[in-house]
Every structure is written in structure tokens, then in C-alpha cells.
Amino acid sequence: MFFKMLIKTVLTALALWPVVLSPVPVRSLSPSLNDDVLGLIVFKADLQDAKQKLASWNEDDDNPCDWVGVKCNPRSKRVTELLLDGFSLSGRIGRGLLQLQFLRKLSLANNNLTGSISPSLARLESLRIIDLTGNSLSGSVPDDFFGQCGSLRAISLARNQFSGKIPGSLGSCSSLAAINLSSNQFSGSLPAEIWTMSGLRSLDLSGNLLQGEIPKGGFEALSNLRVINLSRNQLSGELPDGIGSCLLLRSIDLSENLLSGYLPETMQKLSLCSYLNLSKNSFAGEVPQWIGEMRSLETLDFSLNMFSGQVPDSIGNLNSLKVLNFSTNRLTGTLPESMGNSAGLLALDFSQNSMTGDLPGWIFRSSMQQVSLADNRLSGDAKVPISTVTVNSLQNIQALDLSGNDFSGEIPNGIGALSSLQHLNLSRNSLFGRIPSSMGQLKILNVLDLSHNRLNGSIPVEIGGAYALKELWLESNFLEGNIPTSIEKCTLVTCLILSQNTLTGPIPVTLAKLTDLQDVDLSLNRLSGTLPKQLANLPHLLSFNISHNNLQGELPAGGFFNTISPTAVSGNPSLCGSAVNRSCPAVLPKPIVLNPNSSSDSTSGELPANVGHRRIILSISALIAIGAAAFIVVGVIAITVLNLRVRSSTSRSAAAIALSGGDEFSQSPTTDANSGKLVMFSGEPDFSTGAHALLNKDCELGRGGFGAVYRTVLQDGRPVAIKKLIVSSLVKSQHDFEREVKKLGKVKHPNLVALEGYYWTPSLQLLIYEYVCGGSLYKHLHEGSGENYLSWNERFNIILGTAKSLAHLHQSNIIHCNIKSSNVLIDSSGEAKVGDFGLVRLLPMLDRYVLSSKIQSALGYMAPEFACRTVKITEKCDVYGFGVLVLEVVAGKRPVEYMEDDVVVLCDMVRTALEEGKVEECVDGRLQGKLPAEEAVPVMKLGLICTSQVPSHRPDMGEVVNILEMIRCPSEGQELG
Numbered sequence: 001m002f003f004k005m006l007i008k009t010v011l012t013a014l015a016l017w018p019v020v021l022s023p024v025p026v027r028s029l030s031p032s033l034n035d036d037v038l039g040l041i042v043f044k045a046d047l048q049d050a051k052q053k054l055a056s057w058n059e060d061d062d063n064p065c066d067w068v069g070v071k072c073n074p075r076s077k078r079v080t081e082l083l084l085d086g087f088s089l090s091g092r093i094g095r096g097l098l099q100l101q102f103l104r105k106l107s108l109a110n111n112n113l114t115g116s117i118s119p120s121l122a123r124l125e126s127l128r129i130i131d132l133t134g135n136s137l138s139g140s141v142p143d144d145f146f147g148q149c150g151s152l153r154a155i156s157l158a159r160n161q162f163s164g165k166i167p168g169s170l171g172s173c174s175s176l177a178a179i180n181l182s183s184n185q186f187s188g189s190l191p192a193e194i195w196t197m198s199g200l201r202s203l204d205l206s207g208n209l210l211q212g213e214i215p216k217g218g219f220e221a222l223s224n225l226r227v228i229n230l231s232r233n234q235l236s237g238e239l240p241d242g243i244g245s246c247l248l249l250r251s252i253d254l255s256e257n258l259l260s261g262y263l264p265e266t267m268q269k270l271s272l273c274s275y276l277n278l279s280k281n282s283f284a285g286e287v288p289q290w291i292g293e294m295r296s297l298e299t300l301d302f303s304l305n306m307f308s309g310q311v312p313d314s315i316g317n318l319n320s321l322k323v324l325n326f327s328t329n330r331l332t333g334t335l336p337e338s339m340g341n342s343a344g345l346l347a348l349d350f351s352q353n354s355m356t357g358d359l360p361g362w363i364f365r366s367s368m369q370q371v372s373l374a375d376n377r378l379s380g381d382a383k384v385p386i387s388t389v390t391v392n393s394l395q396n397i398q399a400l401d402l403s404g405n406d407f408s409g410e411i412p413n414g415i416g417a418l419s420s421l422q423h424l425n426l427s428r429n430s431l432f433g434r435i436p437s438s439m440g441q442l443k444i445l446n447v448l449d450l451s452h453n454r455l456n457g458s459i460p461v462e463i464g465g466a467y468a469l470k471e472l473w474l475e476s477n478f479l480e481g482n483i484p485t486s487i488e489k490c491t492l493v494t495c496l497i498l499s500q501n502t503l504t505g506p507i508p509v510t511l512a513k514l515t516d517l518q519d520v521d522l523s524l525n526r527l528s529g530t531l532p533k534q535l536a537n538l539p540h541l542l543s544f545n546i547s548h549n550n551l552q553g554e555l556p557a558g559g560f561f562n563t564i565s566p567t568a569v570s571g572n573p574s575l576c577g578s579a580v581n582r583s584c585p586a587v588l589p590k591p592i593v594l595n596p597n598s599s600s601d602s603t604s605g606e607l608p609a610n611v612g613h614r615r616i617i618l619s620i621s622a623l624i625a626i627g628a629a630a631f632i633v634v635g636v637i638a639i640t641v642l643n644l645r646v647r648s649s650t651s652r653s654a655a656a657i658a659l660s661g662g663d664e665f666s667q668s669p670t671t672d673a674n675s676g677k678l679v680m681f682s683g684e685p686d687f688s689t690g691a692h693a694l695l696n697k698d699c700e701l702g703r704g705g706f707g708a709v710y711r712t713v714l715q716d717g718r719p720v721a722i723k724k725l726i727v728s729s730l731v732k733s734q735h736d737f738e739r740e741v742k743k744l745g746k747v748k749h750p751n752l753v754a755l756e757g758y759y760w761t762p763s764l765q766l767l768i769y770e771y772v773c774g775g776s777l778y779k780h781l782h783e784g785s786g787e788n789y790l791s792w793n794e795r796f797n798i799i800l801g802t803a804k805s806l807a808h809l810h811q812s813n814i815i816h817c818n819i820k821s822s823n824v825l826i827d828s829s830g831e832a833k834v835g836d837f838g839l840v841r842l843l844p845m846l847d848r849y850v851l852s853s854k855i856q857s858a859l860g861y862m863a864p865e866f867a868c869r870t871v872k873i874t875e876k877c878d879v880y881g882f883g884v885l886v887l888e889v890v891a892g893k894r895p896v897e898y899m900e901d902d903v904v905v906l907c908d909m910v911r912t913a914l915e916e917g918k919v920e921e922c923v924d925g926r927l928q929g930k931l932p933a934e935e936a937v938p939v940m941k942l943g944l945i946c947t948s949q950v951p952s953h954r955p956d957m958g959e960v961v962n963i964l965e966m967i968r969c970p971s972e973g974q975e976l977g
């Protein structure tokens with residue numbers, strides 16, 4: 001109990017003590033107290049022990065020797081080692097440690113300790129080893145940290161965030177043998193004292209911000225130095241001669257500095273040195289002849305310097321050499337033959353020099369694992385050395401990079417025997433011939449780069465055998481034939497670059513199975529066919545270039561393809577989709593159709609529930625019933641011309657028309673007699689002569705969303721068609737009505753049914769049209785007798801005429817909005833005349849639900865955007881309806897045919913047939929064999945394009961007319977995809 005209280009007191013005291021804790025006052029508190037327990041408990045109090053690793057450290061113990069991480073001298077029971085490496089401790093290194101009088105080894109490596117280092121730590125008399133590697137300690141190391149360093153042998157502060165200068169007091173630590181300050185932010189120049197530390201065996205100051213030169217006499221005193229690593233600093237100047245005095249040096253790493261000048265000759269005395277790395281400096285001169293004296297060298301790295309001249313033959317004396325890297329220098333001459341002696345060589349890199357001559361055979365004679373001779377001026381037939389070596393000696397090679405030389409000849413089939421090969425780069429040479437099928441035997445090949453050669457033939461099917469492939473680069477060769485579907489076996493491929501060849505055929509669907517694909521470049525080939533839709537499912541795609549091929553059809557939708565760059569798909573004239581800004585026939589809409597098998601609201605999937613459109617959701621059977629009822633109720637409608645004041649547009653004449661009969665519009669002749677107003681645009685007072693017209697059921701020509709049409713005869717015997725509008729309740733005012741009708745009256749076109757006049761009363765509106773005798777297109781198509789059907793020429797003319805009329809309407813800013821075969825009339829000479837145009841303008845507003853209900857009879861012609869409240873209704877609605885009409889005319893089928901329990905949507909049917917290559921089978925059976933397929937097929941494709949789901953993908957009617965005219969005389973126009 002007392003002990004606990006004491007600890008509390010001490011902890012409090014420690015917290016308040018502003019200066020270094022001296023052991024004396026604590027001891028004086030209680031002579032019986034174990035200093036070590038106290039020190040450790042105080043030390044623990046400064047830490048956060050997230051993983052409870054120090055749970056065994058109990059303040060009630062009077063013996064800490066069994067605590068985790070603590071070691072004691074067995075006799076004195078005093079703590080000698082504290083080994084808390086990787087205990088996930090955080091917090092600060094507190095003063096409690098200073099209590100551990102007999103501590104020899106302190107390892108707190110690989111924790112998350114923060115704060116600065118205690119200035120007194122090195123003063124602990126017994127401390128030999130301090131290892132604080134891998135924490136987050138920061139601040140500078142105090143100048144006199146090593147001032148009284150007692151018996152310190154090794155210190156590591158590596159991988160912390162210490163900064164400031166390396167303290168010069170280091171020099172007074174005569175017992176210090178190993179200093180590791182690597183991977184901090186120490187800056188400034190090296191303290192001069194460091195070069196006096198004759199006991200130093202290992203010095204690692206790598207990965208700091210140290211600057212300045214190594215002094216002339218540097219190294220001379222360090223006769224015990226075995227390992228030096230000054231890599232990754234900013235040291236400059238020359239390497240002093242003194243380095244040759246460090247005869248015990250085994251490892252020298254001076255890489256990544258700014259050192260320059262020639263290598264001191266004294267280095268040849270370093271015969272124990274096995275590791276010499278001078279990479280990434282500015283050393284110059286020739287590779288010295290004496291290098292052959294450094295007999296123990298296993299790794300020699302002179303890469304990224306400015307060494308020039310020839311490599312001396314003496315290099316062949318380095319019998320232990322395993323890794324030789326001379327890359328990126330200015331070396332010339334041939335690869336020394338003497339190196340054939342280095343039987344243990346594993347890796348050889350001469351890339352980026354100016355070496356000349358042949359590929360020496362010894363490269364394949366040793367235990368060699370990695371060879372890079374890239375970007376030199378080596379030449380000759382690469383086949384010779386590869387094919388002359390024995391299979392056994394090839395078993396080890398893992399990486400072979402001969403790229404960027406002048407090698408010629410064929411790739412030998414024997415390459416398949418390099419069974420350890422993981423990386424093969426033969427790119428940018430002048431290799432020719434075929435890619436050997438033996439490539440497929442390279443089971444662990446990751447990277448194959450044969451790009452920029454003159455290889456021909458096809459990509460071998462056997463490539464699928466190289467199933468570890470991650471990158472396949474074959475661009476810029478003369479490869480032909482198909483992309484082999486066997487590529488699907490290379491499931492790890494991320495990078496597939498086949499551009500600039502003459503590959504043909506389709507892009508295999510199997511490509512979509514390579515789910516790791518990131519970069520695909522198939523550009524500048526002659527690939528054809530459509531793009532597999534499944535490609536859109538590739539999850540990791542970063543680039544996909546198929547530009548400049550003959551691909552056609554629809555770009556895949558979704559995934560990467562939603563944002564594909566237009567340049568990646570350009571140069572494929574028959575490709576369609578938004579990325580190429582060309583509408584697709586294949587992106588087909590579902591027309592708004594009513595489901596015949598269900599009734600009421602449950603079928604409203606295509607239209608939002610809304611009072612205004614309730615009627616459209618009726619079942620088909622209900623529609624039929626309603627239609628029949630209306631027919632009976634209407635009965636006979638008579639129009640009597642009562643009034644002679646018929647006005648022309650110049651108001652010269654007017655007539656009042658009254659109705660008699662049993663329909664809902666029937667009026668008393670007298671009430672309306674004076675308010676009625678008749679206007680004939682022609683100005684001729686034909687109608688004014690008191691003629692008595694009877695609009696009765698027998699004269700009814702047809703009826704549509706806007707009303708029934710009757711035939712009647714003017715007094716001069718000329719027949720006219722009179723449309724009785726049933727939108728009266730919607731027409732806003734007489735003024736609006738007259739303005740719109742007059743506008744429609746001005747629209748004249750040979751393919752439009754002329755509007756000749758109108759009659760207006762508040763409750764009854766009539767439109768007077770030119771009478772077209774031949775009946776509607778609908779009748780000709782669907783109700784004609786077997787013998788009497790429209791010929792192909794007639795049909796084509798009707799399509800063209802209809803297109804022209806719509807183009808004309810659109811030019812006049814009028815949307816027809818109700819295009820369908822029953823609104824296209826045929827005159828006596830077989831010419832199409834489109835009627836019923838522009839009537840939506842008579843509605844007070846273009847409410848699409850009113851509209852939908854008005855034209856509900858136009859089932860199947862309705863553009864999909866009608867179903868969408870936010871999309872503006874534009875001319876493109878007409879293009880859609882026209883597209884459906886085109887298909888109807890060619891196929892001789894209704895846009896939507898209701899079978900017993902199936903709905904057949906014409907454009908779906910034609911599209912499917914097109915995809916299956918059987919589009920000809922869609923042509924009206926009566927025309928089979930009697931029409932030019934070269935006209936019918938493109939016309940159907942045009943119809944499909946016009947029925948694109950997205951309005952902007954549909955052409956405008958002017959374009960449609962042009963296309964149709966081109967189809968008519970294909971020799972003069974472009975072919976339609």
C-alpha cells in the first residue's frame with residue numbers, strides 16, 4: 001500500500017519537475033524501493049499502450065524481471081535490457097528510463113513514439129545500444145547528446161523525423177561502432193568529427209538532406225569501417241583517396257548524390273568489398289582497368305553516371321560478380337568477351353549506352369536471370385545466339401530486354417524454351433517473320449513486347465498458352481488476320497496494344513472476359529464487325545482505342561463507354577452511338593404500347609400516373625368497346641348552310657353552318673346562325689351559295705383524335721373533306737383559333753392536303769380540306785385485297801412524298817405530331833398527301849397528356865419522349881412517327897400487331913431481323929422477289945434510325961429526304977451504312 005502511494009507521489013513529483021530527473025532524490029524517498037520498478041512504471045505512465053502489451057507491468061511487483069520486454073542480470077536482478085520492439089506504443093519517451101542504472105540495451109524500435117529525444121539518454125553509464133528506429137520522433141538531436149556517452153556502441157535513430165545538424169559531439173564517443181541515422185531529415189554538412197571515429201564499423205546516413213563535400217582527408221582514419229551508406233543525400237565533390245584506406249570495407253553505397261570526378265585509384269585496394277553502388281552521380285572517365293582488382297565484387301552499379309569509353313576486359317576477372325549495372329552512361333565498344341568467365345552473373349544491364357557489335361552468346365550461357373541491352377546500337381541476327389544455346393542454360397533467364405537496337409532476323413522458335421521468362425522486350429528492332437507459336441509455352445511470361453518491328457503473319461492462336469500475360473504489345477508491325485479468340489485464356493491481361501497493324505475480322509467477344517483490362521489499343525487496323533456489348537462490363541478500363549478501323553454498329557453503352565473520348569472511336573464510318581455523334585438504328589425505343597393483357601392503372605409503367613392521361617391506360621378491349629360505342633352514338637350529322645354571309649379571308653363572304661342530328665354537338669340552327677363564321681382561304685364564294693351539305697355517317701371518311709372527317713360537295717360540284725373538330729372545349733378563343741388555322745392555310749405543298757377554309761362557332765369548329773380521292777395509306781396497306789397492293793415503286797414514292805411534306809412542315813415551324821398511315825392519303829396519281837397536320841396548335845397548350853390522349857389511336861407511332869414529362873416535344877417526334885411509317889410501308893405490317901397474347905412491335909422485329917442478318921425477310925410478303933433489295937434494306941435501316949430512342953440521334957427530315965434520294969440512285973450517292 002505504502003509503495004503504491006509512494007509511486008503516486010513520485011509520478012506527481014515527476015510531472016512537476018521541470019529539469020532532468022536525477023536518481024538521487026527518488027532514492028532518498030525510500031531506500032528499500034527498487035529503482036528499476038519505479039523507473040519502468042514512470043516510463044509506462046508516459047506511454048499509451050493501445051494493445052495492452054505492458055499489462056504485466058504491475059506497480060505492486062517489487063521485481064520487474066518477469067515483466068514483458070524486460071531482461072535482468074540474473075544475479076543482481078537489475079534491469080539490463082528493455083526490448084519493446086513493435087509493441088504499438090505511442091506517447092513520449094519519459095524520464096523514467098533514466099532511472100534504469102544498469103540498462104545496457106534499449107530497443108523501442110517500430111512503435112509510434114513522438115516528441116523529442118531526451119538529452120540525457122546517452123549519458124546512462126551502462127547503455128551500449130540505443131535503437132529508436134521507426135518511430136515518429138522529431139526535433140533536433142541536442143548538440144551535446146553524445147558529450148558523455150559512456151560505453152555506447154550502437155545507436156539507430158533511423159526512420160524518424162529528426163532534423164537539424166548531426167551533432168559533432170559524436171566524435172567524442174570513442175566506443176561508437178555503428179551509427180544509423182538513415183531516413184530522417186538531417187541537414188547541413190557532415191560533422192568533421194565523424195571522420196576521426198576510428199572505431200566506426202558501420203555508418204548509415206542515407207536518405208537525409210546532407211550537403212557539402214567529403215573532406216580531402218576523409219575516410220583515412222576510418223580503418224575499421226565495413227559498411228558505409230551515404231546514399232540519397234546531396235553530397236558533392238570528389239570521392240577522396242582516403243577511401244582506399246578503409247581496407248575492411250565490404251559495402252559502399254554512395255548512390256544518388258551529386259558526387260563527381262574520377263574514381264580514386266586507391267579503391268582497387270578494397271579487395272573485400274562486395275557491394276559498390278555509385279549509381280546516379282556524375283562520375284566521369286573510363287571504367288578503370290583496375291576494377292578487375294576488386295575481386296570480391298558481387299554487385300557493381302555504375303548506372304546513371306557519365307562513364308565513357310570501352311568497358312575494360314579486366315571486368316572478366318570479377319569472378320564473384322552477380323549484378324552488373326552500367327546502364328545510362330556513355331559507354332561504347334562491344335560487350336567484353338571476357339565476361340563469359342563470370343559464370344555466376346545473374347543480372348546484366350548495359351541499357352542506354354552506345355554499345356555496338358553482335359549479341360554475344362555468353363549472355364545465354366550463364367546462370368543469367370536478367371539481361372537488358374535496351375537502347376544501344378547492337379546489331380546482327382538475334383536468332384543466332386538464342387538458337388545456338390542449349391536448352392539447359394536457358395532455364396534461368398527471367399527478363400530479356402533487347403529493345404531499341406538494330407537486331408534483325410526472325411525470332412527463333414527456340415524462344416519457347418526460355419521457361420523462366422517473365423519479361424520479353426524485343427521492340428524497336430528490325431525483326432521480321434512470324435511470331436513463333438512457341439510463345440505459348442512461356443507459361444509465366446508477364447510482359448511481351450514485340451512492337452515496332454516488321455513482324456508479319458498472324459498473331460499465333462497459341463498465345464493463349466501464355467496465360468500469365470499481363471501486357472501484350474504488338475503495335476506497329478505488319479500483323480494480319482484475326483485477333484485470336486484464344487486471348488481469353490490470358491485472364492490477367494491489363495494492357496493489350498495491337499495498333500498499327502493490318503488485323504482484320506471482328507473484335508472477339510472473348511475480350512470481354514479479360515476483366516483486368518485497363519488499356520486497349522486496337523487502332524489503325526482493319527477490324528470490322530460490331531463491338532461486343534459485353535465490353536461495357538470491363539470494370540477497370542482506362543483507355544480503349546479502336547479508332548481507324550472498319551467497325552460498325554453500335555458502341556457498347558455503359559461503364560467506360562459512357563465517357564469514351566471521340567478520338568478513341570473516330571475513323572470508323574459505320575460506327576454509331578453518341579461518342580461518334582451518329583445515331584444508332586440499334587438503340588431502339590420501346591414505343592408506347594398498351595398492354596392488352598392488363599387493365600387500368602397497373603399498366604401505367606410507361607407513363608406517370610396522372611389524371612390527364614387516365615384514358616390512355618385503358619385496356620385494348622376497353623378501347624375497342626369505346627370506339628364502337630362512339631360510332632353508334634354519333635349517328636348522322638347534318639350541316640346546313642343557312643347564312644349567305646360567307647367570308648373569304650378578305651371577308652367578302654361568309655356562311656353559317658348549322659348542325660342537325662343526334663350528337664353531342666348538335667345545335668339549334670337558329671342559335672348559331674349568326675355567330676357562325678365561315679372562311680374560305682381561296683376567296684371564292686363557292687360555299688356561299690346556299691348549298692346544303694349533309695354530313696352524315698355514310699359520308700364519313702374516317703375519324704381520328706381530333707375528330708371525324710366527312711366528304712361533301714360544294715355547290716360547284718367540287719368535293720371537299722370536312723373535319724369536325726372534337727377539341728372545341730380545348731380551343732381557347734376564336735382569335736387564337738383563327739390565327740392558327742390561317743397559318744395552317746398558308747402551308748402549301750404538293751404532298752400536303754391543302755386546308756381550304758374553316759367554320760367557327762364557340763361550340764363547333766370545322767376545317768375544310770381539299771378532298772383526296774385515293775383513300776388512306778392505311779387502307780392500301782392493311783385493307784387492300786390480295787391482288788391490289790402497292791408496288792415497291794409506289795411505296796417508295798409515298799415514303800419520299802411523306803418525307804418531303806414533313807420537311808416542308810418543319811421548315812414552316814409546324815410539328816405534325818400525328819403522323820400515321822391513316823393520315824397519309826393517296827391521290828389519283830399515287831402521290832402521297834399528308835393530312836391532319838398541325839392540329840395540336842389548336843390546343844391551348846401542348847399538354848402532352850392531352851396530346852397523348854388525342855393521338856392515342858396512333859399507337860406505335862408515338863415517340864418515347866411523350867412518356868417523359870421533362871423532354872420537349874420537337875420535330876423529332878414526327879421523325880419517329882415517320883420512321884415507324886417507313887417500316888410499316890416496307891413491311892406491310894401495322895406498327896403494333898396484337899396477337900392472341902403477344903404484342904409484336906414492328907421496329908423491334910425489324911431491328912432484331914437486321915441484327916440477325918435476315919432483314920429482307922421483313923419485307924411485305926406480297927413484294928418478295930419483286931423489289932430491289934439495295935433499296936429496301938437501306939430504307940428499312942433509315943426507318944430504324946428515325947426511330948432512335950434519343951431524339952437527337954434521329955436525323956432531321958431534310959436529311960431524310962436527301963438520304964432517300966440517294967437510296968433511289970445509289971450509284972450517285974454514298975452507301976448508307
Ligand SMILES: *[C@@H]1O[C@H](CO)[C@@H](O)[C@H](O)[C@H]1NC(C)=O
Pocket residue numbers: 090112136
Ligand atoms: C501514430 O501517432 C499519431 C499521433 O498520435 C497518429 O496520428 C498516427 O495514426 C499513429 N500511427 C500509427 C501507425 O499508429
Ligand SMILES: *[C@@H]1O[C@H](CO)[C@@H](O)[C@H](O)[C@H]1NC(C)=O
Pocket residue numbers: 133156158159180181182202203204227229
Ligand atoms: C539502418 O536502419 C535502416 C532502417 O532500419 C536499415 O534498413 C538499414 O539496413 C540500417 N543500416 C545499416 C548500415 O545497418
Ligand SMILES: *[C@@H]1O[C@H](CO)[C@@H](O)[C@H](O)[C@H]1NC(C)=O
Pocket residue numbers: 182183206207229230231232251252253275
Ligand atoms: C543505403 O540506403 C538506402 C536509403 O536508405 C537504401 O535504399 C539502400 O538499400 C542502402 N544500401 C545498402 C547497401 O544497404
